[in-house]
Every structure is written in structure tokens, then in C-alpha cells.
Amino acid sequence: MITIAEAQLNEIREHGVRDYPYECCGLLLGRYTENGKLVRETYPISNAREESAKRNRFLITPDELMRGERYAASHDLEIVGFYHSHPDSPAVPSNYDLEHAWPTYSYIIVSTRADQATDLFSWEQEPDRSRFNEEEIQCQ
């Protein structure tokens, strides 16, 4: 289960609409708790893929991740997951997403259109990498 404030979910939605028709992405910073994860902050990242591929790929480079990691550590937080948008397509992970993910992290996906964000789901990878399971979002 991932616990997150409505305000932060809105930040994710707004970021997705802002970057439409490209994918947006960012980090979820917070803490690992006994029953899941608690998000304290979102940390938007510039999409590092070259312009032509931005529409259906996003990428956070390890350098950016390390920067995010350092920022989190200085605020006594950890990276608990990532968010990204799927412009004009459903908020479900693709095979590509599955190939490029680790368990435990939360992967929030928001479906975006030109003027609004529609569905938003959180996903967690099965420990054997076989699939994603939908993760319950508890809104604070």
C-alpha cells in the first residue's frame, strides 16, 4: 500500500498535463513503513530521452537518480518509487515498463490527455518480475 496526499497526486497529474504529449516522470520521496510506503514529496525530473522518443519513453538517468537520492538523504527521506505519464493511453504498465522496473518501488502511472489527467494507478512489480500488481493508494 502507498500512502500519499491528494495535493501530491495533483502535482503528478499537473506535471503529466504540462508535459503532454510527452511522458513526464519524477521520483516519489518518503519512507518505507511497516505496511508499505509513505510519500512525503514528489520530485519532478526532466525527461532525458531525446525529443523524438519522448512521446512514449521516459528515462531518469542514474545521475539524476543519484541527485534525487542525495536530496532525499539530506531531507531524511528515501526514494520509495517513481511516477510517469502515459499520454493518450491507459494507466497500466507496458511490457517495457515491466522489463525496466524493480520490486518494492511504487510505480504510479497517470493517463493524460491534452487538457486533463484521467486515470491514475499505482503498480508494484511481483518479486519474480513476472508482472505488475495494482497497489492500493491510500489518500491522506
Added chain:
Amino acid sequence: MPVTISIPAPLRQFAGGQSQFVVEAKTAGEALDSLTTTHTALRRHLFNDQNALRNFVNVYLNDEDIRHASGPDTPVKDGDTLMIVPSIAGGSVVEEEVGQELPELSNEEIMRYSRHLIMPEVGMTGQKKLKAASVLMIGTGGLGAPVGMYLAAAGVGRIGIVDFDVVEESNLQRQIIHGTKDLGRRKIESARDRLRDINPHIEIETHEARLTSQNALQLFANYDVIVDGTDNFPTRYLVNDACVLSKKPNVYGSIFRFEGQASVFWAERGACYRCLYPEPPPPGLVPSCAEGGVLGVLPGTVGAIQANETIKIILGADSDLLVNRLLLFDAWTMKFREFKLRKDPKCPVCGENPTVTKLIDYEEFCGMAAHQAPAPDTKLEEISATELNARRLRGDKLQIIDVREPHEFEIARIPETKLIPLGHVVGRMNEINSDVETIVHCKGGVRSAKAIAALKRAGFPGRLVNLKGGITAWSEDVDPRVPKY
């Protein structure tokens, strides 16, 4: 050497909850092996099925990515720290290559493609991508022959071929997809049979048609990659523009005599053919292979490069493609050269403000239509081969000028003719008796018509008549002992 490996939070559950390990190792690869031997569950999150580090997993030795050093062979020393850092990638399901389920391979296919499968750059996934892919080849001539054969052999699942020609004897010196037994057959049929023989596991689609502005976009829509094996400028511009408009990669090759060119024109990622050549050359300036000749092996080399790039596009070799690069090959000096290409922001078809937004009349664009229509004041007088022969036998007074090249004269000639190659015909005008009717001939009738026009422009006063169909017609209609070439 004892080195420390730090484990990122999400993977700690596979490492007994620990955040750091100290292992003995000489290289980064050894350290990771040692860690994953004791914690086997970790391995699948770091390595893929081919035992290579997953492409989103980065290993930092102190502050440097080991990919920028020697990869897994990067040496480690006492007190070093290895950090495992993911880069995060993802994509929506609309993405073609990942959205669709890749097809399975049968045991026969696995056996057939084993040399591919054992290379990590291809592997099972890559071979399945090839099987799922479709390629449209424009032409089954010199370039199309190796392209088709190698793509079929490599297991490209669906290959479309467009051609409207029949196999002729003069094709066989280079078009190795066709054989002597295929003479007179339609090229698409001959090619289809050959490709089926190479690989029965793939689909071949034949399109007996000339590629036109009317059918190009519809044809291209059904394929992932287009390979240009054409030999003329109108079709080359048509292929380019149709690829730009349908956002498909255009794997380009061209050949002439001993020189070849290859590139990948992909407007989504770089320059297109028009960024390189905005305008076609004036008609007649660049001779075709039929007029200028071509080394038979040359299309083999250039076509193999096109097949190579096509396969890499399908496998997803993003940054290593022949995009924004023009490769020039000289088969005589045996040298490759490479030029950097740049997307032209003013390009009329792929630039920022394109003026070509639909397919146009490419014959007209290349000046062919204008070229073919005879200008009223330069009416060309013509004679057929049989008529010429009859007049000769009758004893009519006439002279025949052959405007071909000396090496063509060596291959075949019409008796009692004078050789003055096209390039010299005006300069040596005084060698032609203007009091006698002059018949001008070449191989097929094109160069001789040019020679007549040039002579008229230069003020030659005598009567000039073009031999229709050139020496080829002479061989066909008058004297079959004269070889055709």
C-alpha cells in the same frame, strides 16, 4: 581485494535485508558474481536472461559508471565502493515494438537462427522482433537481390516486394536473386521463389506494380521499414517523400559503375534524402547503370549494407544506425568514406515549414516529362533497324555514326559505322560529311538523340536521323549475331 557493494532499498529484501556487503574480488564483474552467488534471488533483478547486466541497471565504482570504464572487467581495489543504481525507463503500451506481443519461435526456427540467438545483441527477443517485423523492398534488381536474400535468411517475418519488370539476360551479372532458368519470368515471382527457398518460415508479399504517387502511401502503411533499391531519380524522391510523410525509415542505397552510397534517411531522427539533395540533377546529366554500367559485385556490397541497417533498425540499435551519415564506397580503390549529414530546417518535406505535404508528380519534378516531350523546333527524325537495313541493301547513300563508348564498340557493332563517342561528337563534327544523310545510333536510342540535338545546336547543316532502339533493335530485328548487352 575487499570491496563494498551497497544495495539499493528495493533490493534489500533479496539480500537478507542488508544494505551493504563486503566481498573479495579483482573486478567489478567478479564482485557482482560473488554477491549474486550467495544471494541468488538478487541476480534476476540485475542480470537478464542472456546474463548481461540489465540495460537500466547501472553500476558505479565510487563515482564512475563502469560502462564508461571497462564494464564488468573494470578492476577494483581495496576499499572501493560499488553502487547499484537503476536508471528509470518506461513506456506506454501504444509503443509498437513493446505493445504488441512478440511471436514465439518454433524449435526449427530456434535451430535455424541459432547463430543469431547466441549473440546478446539479438538473442531470443531480437529474433522475435525480426519475426514480428515487416519490410518493403522497392525493386528486386541489383540492390534488392542481396537485401531480400539476407532479410529472408535473417528471419524478417514479412517481406513485401514491389517490381514490374521481367528477368532479362543482362540482369544476371548482378541480380543474384534471379537465375538463368528465370529468364523472361516476372521478377516478383522469381524473387518470391528464391526467398521461399531460402526461408520457408517467412511470408512474402508480391506487389506487381510500378511505385507511384497514387499507391505509395497505401503500400508503405503496411510495413515497418522501406528499403530503396531503385535506379532512377523520380522513384528515389517518391520513396523519400512517402517515407517522410508516413514516418518510416528509408534504407537508401545507390550504385553506379564502381561507386556506391548508403544511408538511412529517417526524418523522425535525422536528415532525409532531400536534406542531402534538395533538387534532382538535370535530366541526362547522371547516366543510369544501363548507360554507364555497374560492377556486378557493387550492389552486393551496398545491398548487404542496406540489409545490415534494416536488421539493426528492427533490433532497435538506436544510436549506431547509419542515420545522419552518408557512406560512400569505391569498389575500385576499395575505400569507404563517411560524411556527416544534418537535417535541413529548410527541407521542403521534413523541415520546419514543409511545402511538400503530399506526394507530387515526380517525373515532372525530375524534369522527365519535359525531357520526353519533343520541342517543336527540334523534331527528331527516326528510322527503324529493318528500314535502315533495307535502305543499305538497296544501296542508298548514307553514313552511320556510332556515338557509344569505345568499350561498347568492342562488345558489339553494326558493320561499316564510324565511332565518335557522344562527348566528342560536337568537337569532331567536321569528320561527319554533311552532304550525305547521317544515321546516328547508340545502345538504345537515347544518347544518339542527344547527339543529334547537340549537333543541331552546334549548327551541323546535314540531315540527321536517329536509329530507333539503337544497336539493340538492330540485333533483335536485323542481325541476331550482334550480341545484346
